Amino acid sequence: MAVSSTSLKPAPPVDQDAGIDAFARLTPFGWWGGLGVILVLLTASFLLAGYFLVYWRNADMDFMITYSALSLNDGRYVFFPHPAYFTILSVNRWFQFLHFIGLLDTSSLSAMPSASNGPAFDAAMTSVIRAARIVAWLTATAFVLVFAGLARLLVKDWRLALLGTFAFAFSGGIAVHMRALRSEMISGCVFAFALMILIIVARRGTNWRPAVVGLAAMLCLLAIENKIHAVLLVAALPFLILPFGSASGLSAPFWGHSPRAWFAVLGAACLAAVLVYAAWPLIAIGFNPANTEVSTLRPLLLGRFGVYQIGLLIWTGLCMLAFARLWRVEPSETLAAILAVIAGASLALLALYIDFDASNVFIVLNPLEEMLVFADPQAISAAGGGGPFAAISLLISGVMSVLRRYTFILFSSPRPTVFLTWLILPGIIYAWRRGERHAALQAGLLMLSAIGIDALGIRRGLKAEYFILTDPLIILAGMVLLERMADLRFRKWAYPVGVVLIVLHVGISQAEPAKLVLKRTGPEAICEWNQHYLPRLPLPWCDLPPKR
Numbered sequence: 224m225a226v227s228s229t230s231l232k233p234a235p236p237v238d239q240d241a242g243i244d245a246f247a248r249l250t251p252f253g254w255w256g257g258l259g260v261i262l263v264l265l266t267a268s269f270l271l272a273g274y275f276l277v278y279w280r281n282a283d284m285d286f287m288i289t290y291s292a293l294s295l296n297d298g299r300y301v302f303f304p305h306p307a308y309f310t311i312l313s314v315n316r317w318f319q320f321l322h323f324i325g326l327l328d329t330s331s332l333s334a335m336p337s338a339s340n341g342p343a344f345d346a347a348m349t350s351v352i353r354a355a356r357i358v359a360w361l362t363a364t365a366f367v368l369v370f371a372g373l374a375r376l377l378v379k380d381w382r383l384a385l386l387g388t389f390a391f392a393f394s395g396g397i398a399v400h401m402r403a404l405r406s407e408m409i410s411g412c413v414f415a416f417a418l419m420i421l422i423i424v425a426r427r428g429t430n431w432r433p434a435v436v437g438l439a440a441m442l443c444l445l446a447i448e449n450k451i452h453a454v455l456l457v458a459a460l461p462f463l464i465l466p467f468g469s470a471s472g473l474s475a476p477f478w479g480h481s482p483r484a485w486f487a488v489l490g491a492a493c494l495a496a497v498l499v500y501a502a503w504p505l506i507a508i509g510f511n512p513a514n515t516e517v518s519t520l521r522p523l524l525l526g527r528f529g530v531y532q533i534g535l536l537i538w539t540g541l542c543m544l545a546f547a548r549l550w551r552v553e554p555s556e557t558l559a560a561i562l563a564v565i566a567g568a569s570l571a572l573l574a575l576y577i578d579f580d581a582s583n584v585f586i587v588l589n590p591l592e593e594m595l596v597f598a599d600p601q602a603i604s605a606a607g608g609g610g611p612f613a614a615i616s617l618l619i620s621g622v623m624s625v626l627r628r629y630t631f632i633l634f635s636s637p638r639p640t641v642f643l644t645w646l647i648l649p650g651i652i653y654a655w656r657r658g659e660r661h662a663a664l665q666a667g668l669l670m671l672s673a674i675g676i677d678a679l680g681i682r683r684g685l686k687a688e689y690f691i692l693t694d695p696l697i698i699l700a701g702m703v704l705l706e707r708m709a710d711l712r713f714r715k716w717a718y719p720v721g722v723v724l725i726v727l728h729v730g731i732s733q734a735e736p737a738k739l740v741l742k743r744t745g746p747e748a749i750c751e752w753n754q755h756y757l758p759r760l761p762l763p764w765c766d767l768p769p770k771r
Contacts, residue, residue, distance in 0.1 A: 249722070268736060280746075291311045297333050305406040309448065314355050329351055339763075345763075391695060407688050411691035414692075427471060438567060441567035452680075469550070478555050479553060639729075
C-alpha cells in the first residue's frame with residue numbers, strides 16, 4: 224500500500240513575526256523550572272489534602288491494598304480481583320523497608336493492635352495508611368517525570384512537552400491517585416508510556432526498534448497485571464498506532480537485505496522461545512482455574528478459556544503486518560518486532576512469580592471473565608446472550624453518556640481534560656480542512672479510543688478513579704494537533720485560552736481532594752464491605768465479628 228505524500232509532509236514553518244508566542248509566556252520558568260513548579264504544587268496538594276486526612280476518610284481501596292500488604296508480611300497472600308499486583312507489592316516492600324529502618328512499628332497484620340483498644344488501633348492504622356499514601360505520592364511523582372521525558376522525545380518543542388506534562392500532572396486521574404492507593408494509576412500510566420514509546424519509534428527507524436516494540440509489549444501486559452481493565456486499552460493499541468508512521472520511520476539500513484538482519488531475527492526467535500518456555504507453566508495455570516479462588520468463573524466464548532486471547536494475538540499480528548505494509552517496514556524488521564512482542568509479553572508474565580498466586584495468573588490471562596463479575600446487569604445480559612443489538616444499544620448509550628460528560632455543562636465532573644476536548648474536537652475538524660489530515664487522523668483515533676473506553680467505563684459510573692485510563696489519550700491528542708499547527712500559538716487569543724485552561728486544570732483537579740477535606744461523614748459505610756475484603760481485620764466502629 225502506498226503512503227500518501229500529504230501525510231508525510233513536514234510541519235509548516237512557524238512565523239515568528241506573527242505575534243507573541245503564547246507557549247513562551249505560559250512556560251516562564253523554563254523546562255527544569257517548570258517541572259520543579261509542577262512537582263512542588265503536586266506535593267503541596269498531597270500534604271494538604273491527602274497525607275494528613277484521617278486514615279479512614281478515603282478507605283475504600285486504601286484499606287484493601289494495605290490489608291493485602293500487611294498480610295503478605297505474615298506470609299499470606301490475599302487474592303484481590305483487580306489484581307493490583309504491583310500496587311500491593313510496592314506497598315508491602317515499602318512497609319518492610321520502613322520497619323527495617325525503624326520508622327514503622329506495625330508492618331504486618333499480626334502486629335496490628337486489637338480493635339477493642341481503639342486509641343492503639345487508630346494510631347497504628349494512621350501510621351500504616353500514611354506510609355502507604357507516600358507510596359501513591361512517590362509513584363505519581365515518578366510517573367509525571369517519566370511522562371515528561373517521553374513527551375520531550377515525542378514532540379520537538381520543549382514548551383509543548385511541558386504543557387502536556389502539566390495537563391497530565393493535574394489531570395483528574397493523577398489528582399485522585401496521588402493521595403489514595405488504587406490499582407488504576409500504575410495500569411493506566413504504564414499503558415500510556417507504552418503508547419508514547421510506540422509513537423516515538425513509529426516515527427523513527429532505528430536498529431533497535433524491534434527491541435523497543437518488545438518493551439512496549441511488556442509494559443502492556445504489566446498494565447493488565449495491575450488492573451485487568453487495561454485489556455481494553457491493549458486491544459485498541461495495535462490499530463491505534465497505525466497512523467503514526469512517517470517517512471523518517473522507514474527501516475534503518477541494518478534491516479535491509481543482509482545476513483545481519485536475519486541473524487538478528489534468529490536471535491529474537493531464540494529469545495522468544497526461551498521466554499515462552501519459561502512462562503508456559505503460568506499459561507497452563509491461566510487456562511485451568513481448578514486450583515484457584517476464581518474457579519467459579521465461566522469461559523466467555525465457546526465454552527473454553529483462551530479463545531479471545533488467541534484472537535487478540537492474531538489481531539496484534541495483523542495490525543503489525545498492516546503497519547509494515549503501510550509504512551514500508553522491511554520484512555526482517557517486522558518479523559523481529561513480532562518475535563519481540565512475544566518475548567516482551569512472556570517476560571512480563573514471569574513477573575507474577577515475584578509473589579506467586581494462581582488466582583492472579585488466572586484473572587490476568589482471563590480478564591474479561593472477571594470483569595463481567597463486576598459489570599452491571601445490562602452489560603452481563605448483553606455479553607451473555609442479549610444479542611448484538613443489545614450490545615450495540617448499550618455501547619451507543621455509553622457513548623452518549625460520555626459526550627454529555629465531555630460538555631461539563633450537561634453533566635459536571637472533576638475532570639479537567641473535558642475542557643481540552645472543547646478545543647481538540649473542533650481542532651480535528653480544523654486540521655482536516657486546512658490539509659493536516661495526518662494529524663487530524665492521529666488525534667481523531669486517540670479521541671475515539673478515549674470515548675470508546677470511557678463508554679465502557681460508564682457501566683460502572685465512570686468514576687474519577689477511571690480517568691487515569693483515558694486522560695493520557697486526550698492529552699496526547701492535543702499535543703499531536705498543536706505540534707502540527709504550531710502557528711496557532713501566535714494567535715492573539717492563544718495566551719488567554721492557555722491561561723484559562725491552566726486555571727481550570729488546577730481548580731477542577733483539586734475539587735475532589737477539597738471535597739474529601741471538607742467531608743464530615745463517619746467511617747460507618749466501611750462496615751458494608753469490610754467483612755468481605757478485610758476478614759482478619761476487625762474495625763472498632765463495626766459491630767459484626769470478623770470471619771476467621
